[in-house]
Amino acid sequence: MAIRAEGESNARIGGAAHEALVRPIAIGDLAGGYPPSPGFVGFEADWSQKLGVWNVPKLPPERITEEIVLDKGRLARKLGFPSNVTGQKMLANGRRPDLWCRHGVVGEVKNQITAAWGPAQIEDYIEQCDRQWPEYNWRGVLVQGVPAMAPNAPPRLRESRYRERISVWTVQEGRFGRIKAEQIYPG
Numbered sequence: 001m002a003i004r005a006e007g008e009s010n011a012r013i014g015g016a017a018h019e020a021l022v023r024p025i026a027i028g029d030l031a032g033g034y035p036p037s038p039g040f041v042g043f044e045a046d047w048s049q050k051l052g053v054w055n056v057p058k059l060p061p062e063r064i065t066e067e068i069v070l071d072k073g074r075l076a077r078k079l080g081f082p083s084n085v086t087g088q089k090m091l092a093n094g095r096r097p098d099l100w101c102r103h104g105v106v107g108e109v110k111n112q113i114t115a116a117w118g119p120a121q122i123e124d125y126i127e128q129c130d131r132q133w134p135e136y137n138w139r140g141v142l143v144q145g146v147p148a149m150a151p152n153a154p155p156r157l158r159e160s161r162y163r164e165r166i167s168v169w170t171v172q173e174g175r176f177g178r179i180k181a182e183q184i185y186p187g
Contacts, residue, residue, distance in 0.1 A: 065145040065171050066098050066109040068179055078181050079141050079169050081105050092132050097125045099143070104129075104136030113149040113168055115156035118142045126162050142168045142185075149184060157185055 066087060069076055076085045082103045089100035099107030106125040110118045122140035129138040140162060147170055157163060168185035 062098070062109045062111055062145070065143060068171060069099060069107075069109070069143060072179065075171070075179060075181055076101075079107070079143065079171075080139065080167060081107070081141070091125070091128045093124075093128050095124065095128065097121075099141065102133075104133075105139050105141060107141035107143060109143045109145075111144065112146045113142050113144050113153045115150070115152040118144075118153070118168075119156050119160055119166075122166055123160055123162050126165060138165070140166045142166065144168070144170055145172060146170065147172065147182075147184075154185060 069079065070085055070087050073084070076099075081099070081101045082105065083101045085107075086100050086102075087098060088096045090096055097106045098109040099105075106122070106129050108118060108121050108125065113119070119142075122142055126138045126140045129136070149168060153168075157166060157168070160166060163186075166185070167183055169181050169183050171179060171181045174180040
């Protein structure tokens, strides 16, 4: 780009200098091209895996669903929490489940439950709570904000060592702004 002397106007710049000002130049052209994209050797994508719905308008932020459950005691009781629910309770292993009540129920909120997102976490929370508070037979509640789990989630949950102690719920806004909850696993 041409640099003007103080007081010099654009009208006085002509020829090649003027063309340099008006012709757009891509950064890649100036730098002599782009660097190669990083490779993920040993971590090739498996496109046959069905991980769920990743379309932004369809996935409400986890925090919104979590706040709804924490704010509405009636809804929390429907999900299986027998007493007041606390958010982000610190466990002895340093983990923080999204939902916890002192009477034997721990929960995790996800945008959508998949084989990779949800089951392992809730299993870990149940195991830790069983160790930390052995007077209860801890149950796990997974909550999501979309109607259906990812296709790979139910088989993963059926394989869980805690399959009898885990439930999955969908929480959504229904007609007239009412919040509705539906158990989708076991179903």
